[in-house]
Amino acid sequence: MGGGGVNRARTDRRHAGFAAFVIHRLSGVMLALFLPLHFLALGLALDGARALDAFLTFAELPWVKVSEWGLVVLLTVHLTFGLRILALEFLPWRGVRKRWIGWGAGVAVAAGLLFVVSVR
Amino acid sequence: METRLFVLQRMSAMFLAPLVIVHLVLILYAVRGGLTADEILARTQGSIGWTLFYGVFVLAASVHAPIGVRNVLREWTSWRGHSLDVAMLVLATALMASGLRAVWAVVA
């Protein structure tokens, strides 16, 4: 075999499909990290409504609300980009459905905005 | 095994999609005017519907997340092989246990 060794070259990944993959993966990882915390927080209700209320009061802190906004956006984008993957894998082929990426991101932004106006 | 994991991943995704949509709509509705424990529990306690909803949600998420995390670890770290598979099984069990406990906490 030949020289072997380094087989990287600089790589230009600037196309929509790759960006969608990165966002889908990172949002998934962050949601996976969040999930145990979510379950533990809800589990406080085992100690009664007051215990859960104490946590919800803590959750009124601004940085927590910002994180909640982030999670809403991440969940929505993971959902929409995931639906695109299911379409690409199981529906008749109609190209890489690039437009779904734009729409998916748009729906996630909209969900974030709805959260901002709803939370008070 | 890869085919089985793929099927589990995609099927759990198909279950999760409508559940996530309902969950998001509920979040946007429930946070209006502030969130209190009484509000949440009034909705969920004693409800067969919410028990089933969140029960299925937890089961599907407990399958979906570890399979996804497994892909990430195999590609972006040097961890692969049997020990990774076992770790993901442990993660799935832990998510299922703590998730079903959380469901119980709000419906019982």
Added chain:
Amino acid sequence: MSNESNHLQVSIWRGKSEGRLVAYEVPARANQTVLDVVTWVQRHREPSLAYRFACRVGMCGSCAMTVNGRPRWTCRTHVRKVAEDGCLIVEPLRNLPRIKDLVCDMTPFFEKWQRAGGRFKGNAGRGDPIPRLDPSSPQRRAADAAIECINCAVCYSACDTVAWNPDYLGPAALNRAWTLVNDTRHVEQGRILDTIGEAGGCHDCHTHGSCVEYCPVELNPTASIAGLKRRTVRRLFATGDA
């Protein structure tokens, strides 16, 4: 282009397994391809520069290299379309071992092609009648949509999953496997499904779509791989075999 000089600043990767980018100044012409540029460097500046080409008219795929970070056929890449401010960076294809300078070892690429079951095997002999294939059948149309691959390895180089997962067979090998899975004359379809259904097979594809983005023949390995995924699911539910 903001660079008003009539020269291009070209950086070409030189070396074997270790190496570096070496800068050359190349006269800019009104119509030139990246292959023209590399050839000029080899003829006028660096006789020992190693690179591959053959047809130079966009048919054989031999001249595939990484140009400004993108895997392309250099004979079909006009400098004016890719040179940012008169600068070019030319490197060998990604994901393949390097032999010298711009030349890669294609062996792993072809090994995966074979491993995925890319070799046709029929059971008809010389005396048997010619099998009738309906070109409009869904299976034949699926095969025909993917059959034009000339093994240039651009998709293999473009694929990040190939870079991150050494077991992954890659878009070209899986695309080929899909054409044979749809070839009714092929007798080893079960073997293909066995291979592409395990680690390194079609389920490792995460639908980045870089292969579709860069294929010079405008093929859709992502679509072929999705087809393979559906086949493995169908087989699992029909027979219980993964």
